[in-house]
Amino acid sequence: MLDILAITGPIFIVIAIGFAAVRSGLFAKADTRALGxxxxxxxxxxxxxxxxxQRSFGEVMNPTHLAAYAIGSLAAFxxxxMVMRVLRRQPMPKAAIVGMGMAMSNSAFIGFPVALQLFGQAAAVGLALALIVENLILLPLVIALAESSGDNGAKLGRVVAQTFARLLKNPIVxxxxxxxxxxxxxxxxxxMLAKAIDMLALASAPVALFVIGGALVGQKVGGMMAxxxxxxxxxxxxxxxxxxTMFWLLPPVDxxxxxxxxxxxxxxxxxxxPIIGQKYGQDGxxxxxxxxxxxxxxxxxxVVVGVLRASAPIAAG
Structure with missing residues (x-):
C-alpha cells in the first residue's frame, strides 16, 4: 500500500499545494491560467x-490501441x-456535456504525471494516442451534439468544420x-534544440498538477448529486x-x-x-x-495503480 501511495501521493500533494497557493492569495487564479x-x-x-x-513510426502509431481507447471512450460517452436523454429526459446539450464528463480524461494534467512514474518516457506515447482520440474524435462529437438542437441544428456541418479547423491550430495537435x-x-x-525540448518537457508534469489545484479553488458542490x-x-x-474490455477483445498490443x-x-x-459546459449553461x-x-x-x-502493478512488473523511471 505504501508503494502505491508513493506514486499517487506526490501527485495529490502538488495539487494540494496549488490549491493552497491560490486559496491563500499567494497566487491569483489568473496566474494559474497563465501557467496552464x-x-x-x-x-x-x-x-x-x-x-x-525518438521512436519508430510503427512503434508509436498503434491502430489497435487507438481503436480500443476510442471505442471504450465512445461507449462511456x-x-x-443515453441515460440523460432516455431515462432522465434531459435536452441534448446537457446530455452531451454529461457524456463528455464521463469519457474525456484529464490525460495531460493528471494521467500523464502518474503514468510517467510507472512507465517512464513510454507514457508519452500513450498520452499522444489518448490525446488523438480526445481531440480528434470526442471533442468534435461533443460540440456537434451540443450544437445540434434547436436553431443550431442547421449549422451542424459548419460547427464540425470549424471545430476541426481550430484543432489543426492547436499546439498539442x-x-x-x-x-x-x-x-x-x-x-x-x-x-541544442533537443536539450531545450528536454528542459521544457521536464516542466510539464509538476506545473500541470499545480494548475489543477488552483483550478479547484472557488468551485462549489451542491444540489446536483444525481x-x-x-x-x-x-x-x-x-x-x-x-x-x-476493448483491450481484452481486440488483438494484443504492447x-x-x-x-x-x-x-x-x-x-x-x-x-x-467547466469552460465548455459554460457555453451550454452547465458550468455549475x-x-x-x-x-x-x-x-x-x-x-x-x-486502486488502479495497485491493480496495474500487481498484474505485471512495471519499471518506474
Whole structure:
C-alpha cells in the first residue's frame, strides 16, 4: 500500500499545494491560467514531440490501441448521453456535456504525471494516442451534439468544420503531427534544440498538477448529486472498464501501452470541462463534477495503480 501511495501521493500533494497557493492569495487564479497555458501550448507539446520523434513510426502509431481507447471512450460517452436523454429526459446539450464528463480524461494534467512514474518516457506515447482520440474524435462529437438542437441544428456541418479547423491550430495537435512526421522520416532535432525540448518537457508534469489545484479553488458542490454521481461513476469506473474490455477483445498490443491506456481512462475529466459546459449553461454542474471527481480519483487512481502493478512488473523511471 505504501508503494502505491508513493506514486499517487506526490501527485495529490502538488495539487494540494496549488490549491493552497491560490486559496491563500499567494497566487491569483489568473496566474494559474497563465501557467496552464504554458503547459498546454509549450511544455506538453515538447513532451509529445520528444516521445514521438525518438521512436519508430510503427512503434508509436498503434491502430489497435487507438481503436480500443476510442471505442471504450465512445461507449462511456454513449452511456452518459443515453441515460440523460432516455431515462432522465434531459435536452441534448446537457446530455452531451454529461457524456463528455464521463469519457474525456484529464490525460495531460493528471494521467500523464502518474503514468510517467510507472512507465517512464513510454507514457508519452500513450498520452499522444489518448490525446488523438480526445481531440480528434470526442471533442468534435461533443460540440456537434451540443450544437445540434434547436436553431443550431442547421449549422451542424459548419460547427464540425470549424471545430476541426481550430484543432489543426492547436499546439498539442501540431506537436503530435510533427512528432509523427519526424518519426516517419527518421529526423532528429539538432543537439541544442533537443536539450531545450528536454528542459521544457521536464516542466510539464509538476506545473500541470499545480494548475489543477488552483483550478479547484472557488468551485462549489451542491444540489446536483444525481448528475454528479452519474458523471463520477462513469468517469472513474465505467470509462476505464470499457477501455480495458476493448483491450481484452481486440488483438494484443504492447502491455505497457495497454496499461497506460487504462490508466489514462481512469483519470478525472479535463480541466476545460467547466469552460465548455459554460457555453451550454452547465458550468455549475461541470465545476462541481470536476471537484468531486478529482478528489475521488485519489482513491480510484490508487486502486488502479495497485491493480496495474500487481498484474505485471512495471519499471518506474
Amino acid at each position: 497555458a504554458f503547459v498546454i501550448n509549450i511544455a506538453l507539446p515538447a513532451v509529445l514531440f520528444k516521445a514521438l520523434s 454513449g452511456v452518459g448521453v 501540431l506537436a503530435i503531427l510533427a512528432g509523427f512526421g519526424a518519426s516517419l522520416l527518421g529526423l532528429r532535432p539538432p543537439l 448528475d454528479l454521481g452519474l458523471i463520477a461513476a462513469g468517469k472513474l469506473v465505467l470509462h476505464p472498464l470499457a477501455v480495458l 502491455p505497457v501501452l495497454q496499461m497506460a491506456g487504462v490508466l489514462f481512462a481512469s483519470a478525472p475529466m479535463a480541466t476545460v470541462y 454542474m461541470c465545476s462541481a463534477a470536476l471537484v468531486v471527481t478529482t478528489v475521488a480519483s485519489f482513491v480510484t487512481l490508487s
